[in-house]
Amino acid sequence: MKFIVTQADLSKALVKVISVVPTKTTLPVLGNILMTAKDGFLNLTATDLDVSIMTKISVDVKEPGGITVPSKQFNELVKNLPNIPLEISSDAQYKLLVKCDKGDYRLSGETDDDYPALPVVDEKGILKIDAKVLSRMIGKTSFSVSSDPLRPALTGVLFQVMGSELRLVATDGHRLAKMTYTKFESNIKDTLNVIVPTKALSEVAKENKDVTSINFGQNHIRFDMGDTQVYSRILEETYPDYERVIPSNNDKKMTAETHMLADAFKRVSIFANPITHQVRMGMSKKDLTITAEDMDGGNKGTEKLKVEFEGDDLQIGYNAHLLMSALNNIDTDEVQVHFKGPTSAGIITPSHQVENEHQMMLVMPVRLND
Amino acid sequence: MSKIKILPEHIANKIAAGEVVERPASVVKELIENSIDAGADEIVITIKGGGKNLIQIIDNGSGMTQEDALLCVERHATSKISAWEDLEHVRSFGFRGEALASICSVADVDIKTRVKESDVAALLKIHAGKISEVTQEAGLAGTSITVKNLFYNVPARRNFLKTNNTEFRHIAGVMKKFAIAYPQIEFTLIHEDEKIFQLKKSDLPTRLEKIIGKDVMSYTLPVDKDQFGAHIKGYISKPSFSYKTHGEQFLFLNGRPITNRTASYAVFSAYGHSIPKGDKPFFILFLEWNPEEFDVNVHPTKAEVKFKDEQLLYRIVFHAVQDSMVTDALIPTMDNQASAETATLHLNDQSVLPFETQRRPVQFGQTAVAHEMVHSGHEESVVQFFSADEQKTQVQKQLVQRQPVNPSTLVWQLHNRYIVSQIKSGIAIIDQHVAHERILYERALDAFDHNPIFSQQLLFPQTIEFTPEDYAIVEHILPLMEKLGFVVKTFGKRTIVVEAVPADVRLGNEQKILLDMIQHYKDNENHDLDPRDSLAKSFSCKTAIKSGDPLTVDEMNGLIDQLFACKFPYVCPHGRPIIIQLTLDELDRRFMRIT
Structure with a gap:
């Protein structure tokens, strides 16, 4: 040679x-x-x-x-x-x-x-999508995967092709991130569910030029990105029925400035219990009060923010880290959070969606003992 | 003429006296024992010339009739046992009938005694082991024994005696033990015509505060346990506080002060590795045990006792001490304010350290602080006086203290199992699993009583099916589980649905944790114990981070901070040590910087 x-x-x-x-x-x-x-x-x-x-x-x-x-x-x-x-x-x-x-x-x-040979991907279906879009979808979901090896299905990102929709979903059981996109070419007729390990996706996400072609095989998936191909084993697990747990009747809506909200959580959570990172959100018509208190250390932090809130007053507890990682993935200036009650999931969405795209994140609350 | 002769009695007595009466302190010990056996509750001891010139003990005990008094100076004269079998049940101090005879053979002794029923007291004067004079005179009920010119007829022994001060310190040491063992008896000590102290009748904690010091007592844990047919109670030092010498270890067997290596070792072992090698924990332990289990008739002074089963003794002491440490969270501490942290600060401040006096050569009658104290008319504390006899003793401040330096450079994880951290005195190695276990255990107990743990709602509720047997357990502990943060709904007779889990717990497989917990609870359920304790142990064991889990620097720091916020950060709920210290001293020794 x-x-x-x-x-x-x-x-x-x-x-x-x-x-x-x-x-x-x-x-x-x-x-x-x-x-x-x-x-x-x-x-x-x-x-x-x-x-x-x-x-x-x-x-x-x-x-x-x-x-x-x-x-x-x-x-x-x-x-x-x-x-x-x-x-x-x-x-x-x-x-x-x-x-x-x-x-x-x-x-x-x-x-x-x-040297081991590259896997042969028997092409059950091909999907072509803008590389930049795919990279963005991966970035806005993969942060939510679980690191628990005991639940392997949750350690990857679900790729779901349903008719005209490509969905990427990631969850660790306490929060969930979902990205939907509708502009792509595909020869897939049926519904297709594939769980892809995050390691492969972090390689795929590096590519943001031209078109990426996703080849779905029986045991493997291949991403063709111009001169580069990423092959990955598919996680042969059953993904939990995530749609069932996404509430559709959250009737309380809070609209706030994304950065203001994220920064407030960042400051207040310094005073939260270092393990649970628990913060309390108290919402009424005009404002939101965020409180964190560490019983052991005797520390307390509170901030009062001007927000728009529609619905009855609500007190709800959250792990601030889960909230902040969700807020950090909102690109719009304003964010909307939809609630139902103190023990049901809160849904976080950007104030307006990008064309052909739908982004949503879901965070489960922490019960307040009062 | 045969070479072998039977020794005349006075010589034999002198030889025997050599065993029992070694120095003035031995006389004091024997006579106080007699007073206690006589049921006295006020004992006044007067000393002159370190006991060489005068030892006088006045008690308000039962006293003796003149007839008994005449007999008591004979060898093997005793009121305490009458048959060999009695030896097995002996609960009084004396029984050999040797002490007074021995003392009489080496000193001039006056015995003045009166029983309550009699109008007059009998006064016996004894010289060279023989009663030289018997008279009657007025006197209080009880017995007063005056020992003068000790060893006047044994010059060798007399020459061996140390300075008056040293001999007096030995006497004080003897009195310290009795004062601890008998808080219900008032002890007064007078030396060279000055009252050194007067300890009023009180309960044990009050007495100990006076003798050991309030500061020291605030760093102790109470021990109280009944098992293996023995009752053991007393106090042990928290591991943060230990001594370099054996000086401050007191073991009382049925009220008798004894020394026993097995017991000392058992206490040390029970601390695990939470105290540095070479340090000795401080303890005061009272062991009540059937006299048939041991033989005090081993040594004439009875300081050493032979046990039928030393292993059993070890177990009794070990378990009692360990239990006291492990379940400390369930026991109200003596002084909740005296957190470990403040303890160190306090001890660092040498001006308040009672033991500081020990470094000074103590000259009683000239400089001793004890005198000022007595002269000021108070009975506050005799700590300084008592500590004077422990010249070698040094207080160790062995608290693991975190240093407020950039933490990221000072903790690291060893093989995903141990956390190594720099501390003031060297390095501390923390077992991550047991450390987290301790944190969660205390958190769980707190959750049951005060602050329930917050529950993180699950996105996907977990359905778990149990066997009917396990389901019964689950139902039984369900209310407690809820306080731990598990929100559970029951379905039918075997199924539960977990809707929320404790927020403290790492994200993970809730189903497995719950099943493991129930299994652990079932395996370790101790019906003698509060189910809360068992459940707290199962919870902490199963939800704690495991050995092998990688931790970030923040997680490690969080863990350490929480650990030191625990009431008892040194031993895990199962009794394993959590922290091992490697001191700079030890490192220096190993590198032969110092020898």
């Missing part, structure tokens, strides 16, 4: 794949990056067996071939070279040679035969 590539191109491609390389693994070859040169392209691949990523750049291929090399060392070297053409080759002993005007670097690699 022998090819010539500019440092900038190679470095950019390496950064794309390197985050998938597992830090700890029982299979040493997974610490390597696979390089394959062929037909004027260099393919770079990294995998942790669950998530794989492959990206290609055009290079001047002198001799086709492949090799795997330790990802960390190789990346460090390339990153620190000047932006000049590099001549990269491998010998029969799987030594990688990197030559540039001043330097000569030799790195021990391994045969590409031992």
Whole structure:
């Protein structure tokens, strides 16, 4: 294998794949990056067996071939070279040679035969969507996933295709985030539910150019984004029936400035119990009082904000962290929160939705003992 | 002529006296014991020349008739036992009938005694072990024994005696033990014609405050337990407070002060690793036990006792002390205001430290503060006097104190299991699971009585099915579960739906936690204990973060802060230690900076 590539191109491609390389693994070859040169392209691949990523750049291929090399060392070297053409080759002993005007670097690699093959995705359905939109949908849902390995279904984001709607849903059992989008091309006829691990999605979310094509397979999903493909195993779990728990009759509505509200929670929650982060919201026609009190420490913080509130006065308790992470994902200047009672879910939405999109978040309250 | 001869009685007595009467303090001990056995509740001790010149003990006990008095100076004359079998049940101090005979053989002794029924007192003068004079004169009911010229006829022994001050300190040490064991008896001590102290009759806590000091007592936990046929009560120091020497450990067996390594070790072990190696916890323990379980007839001074089953003794002491620490949250503390934090500050301020006096060479009659105190006419506290005899004792301030430095650099997690933190005296290693367990345990108890735990509503209510047997348990503890923050609805005879979980608990598998809790409760249900205690233990054990859970710096700091806000942050509800300290001293020793 022998090819010539500019440092900038190679470095950019390496950064794309390197985050998938597992830090700890029982299979040493997974610490390597696979390089394959062929037909004027260099393919770079990294995998942790669950998530794989492959990206290609055009290079001047002198001799086709492949090799795997330790990802960390190789990346460090390339990153620190000047932006000049590099001549990269491998010998029969799987030594990688990197030559540039001043330097000569030799790195021990391994045969590409031992590197795990990328999964084959039997295409049950394809969906094409604006990459920027997909990235935004992932960003506004994946923060709500659970980290509890005992409930694997909740550790991923649900991709749901229903007729003209693509829904992304994430929940940890105490809050839920849902994004719906209606402008995409798809050949999917039936309803389709797939749970995708967040690690793959964080790679997908990095892409925001052109169109991403999502290939749904039996056990895997593949995101095609131009020169880069992200493969991921699907979580074969049953997602809980989330629609059933989203209340539709929340009759009390609070409208407030998003930043003002988020900042107030940030300040008041400093005085909340450090574990529960519990804050109390008291709402009446014109204002909202936020209170946090730590019984153990004897600290207390209160703020009174001007808000619009429709409905009967309400006292409700919340984990401030859950509220703040929801508010941080609201892009509009104003936010609406819909309540029913002190023990039912509150629904948070932007004051107006982006075209073709619908965003909602749901946070379960904490019972106030009074 | 045969070489072997039977020794004349006066020589034999002198030899025996060597065992019983070692120094003036031994005389005081034997005579106070006699007074207590005689039912006295006022005892006045007068000392001159460190006891070398004069020891006088006046009590208001039952006294003796002249007939008895004549006999009592003979060896093996005793009123306390009459048959061998009695030895097994002995509850009085004396029974050997040796003490007075021994004392009489090495000193000039006057015995003046009167029983209530008699009009006159008998006065016996004894010289060289022989009654030299018997007269009758007026006197109060009770007995007064005057010992003069101790060891006048045993020059070797007399030469071995230390300075008057040292001998007097030994006498004070003896009196301290009796004063603790018998708060219902008034003790007065007069030395060189000055009244050193007068301890009025009182209850134990009041007496201890006077002798040990209010400050010290506020850092103790009460012990009170009945088990294995023994009753044990008293006080132990909180782990934050321990001594470098054995000086402040008192063990009383049926009212008799004894020393016993097994018992001391049991107390130390019960603290787990919450006190640094080499430190000794302070304790005052009263053990009431059937006399058949031990033999006091091992040593003439009876300071050491032989137990039939030392293992059993260990268990009795260990469990009593551990229980007192573990269930401390259920027991009202002696002084709720004296939080551990203030305790340290307080102790740091040496001006208020009663033990400070000990560093000064104490010259009674010249500088001792005790004198001023007595002269001022108050009976407030004799701590300073008593502490004088513990010259080597040093108070240790072993409280784990957090330093207000940038916390992110000062805590880190070891193998997702331990939290390591820098403290003032070195480093502290905290077991994250048991630390959280302690926090949740105390939180649960608080939830039952005062502040129920807030409930985080669940988005997806969890349905759990139980066996009928388990369901009965669930129903039984349901009201308590609700206080813990579990909002549960019952369906039919076997099913519950969990709608909300405690907000304190990490987001996780509520169903599993609940099932584990019920199982743990079932396995560990102790019918002798309050179900609240069992449930609190199950709750804390199952909902606490586990060993292996990664924690963020904030979480670790939160955990440490909460731990130190606990009433008892040193031992987990099951008795395992929570914090281990590695002091700079120890590190210095290991690196051979100091030897």
